[in-house]
Amino acid sequence: MTKLTVGPWIAAQKLPSRDVARDRHAFLERVRVREESQNVAGFPLVGLGGSCGKPCFQLPYVLTWTDQNTHGLEQVAERFGCYVEYGVYPHLKLHENDQEVAAVQDWTTFAMVYLRPGYERAQELLVDLAETLRPA
Template identity: 90%
Template sequence: MSKLTVGPWIAAQKLPSRDVARDRHAFLARVRTREETQSVAGFPLVGLGGSCGKPCFALPYLLTWTDQNTQQLEELAERYGCYVEYGVYPHLKLHENDQEVGAVQDWTTFAMVYLRPGYERAEELLVDLADTLKPA
């Protein structure tokens, strides 16, 4: 699999320069991009991370963290050359440079996965996370 295909869609919405930060019309032009529904591997893109700007995908189930599924998450992370950092929710970070490539959030009405769009295995990771964390 590959990087996420939504990179250009996300880039089109970002502030191109501080010169237009107060330009309402420029903002309205950028957000028109959101009228196009996006998904990756069948998972709907529901937004972007507020602080990180990573695309966020909805999983089709609720998620409650347990000892078993956090162990499974750690095993999955190792297969991707990552470790799990547990903050408010788990983040997957590369061993080689501590770069965050993904995070899984469970404290809303549905589970969500945030992914770095430029990560070479992002789509594959999304599918594997969904399969691994799916409740029995």
């Protein structure tokens, strides 16, 4: 089981206190870490979720949801003790406490996976999702 290795990269960008929320120079200093590209298991980190702050990884293909791949997604979820919640896009949530551990977005240019950085099996889940959802 492997947590994500990008925790320090994410933490370096977070607002340390409300006192510097309007400080442009402090912001510029924090975001310098973005100059260093990050990846996990070969998948590039493309940013953070705007509302959730979860790191987002790009999959190397375009994803279009079908009955077949949503069934595969549900099988992945079960392997990780999760269920799938279908909203605007699918979220994987733990059965034990409903905590969201992943979300998968489909766009016309590429697919993305958002992962909870503290989830013990995050890297393993990323790899499994990428393999399972890969178009035939």
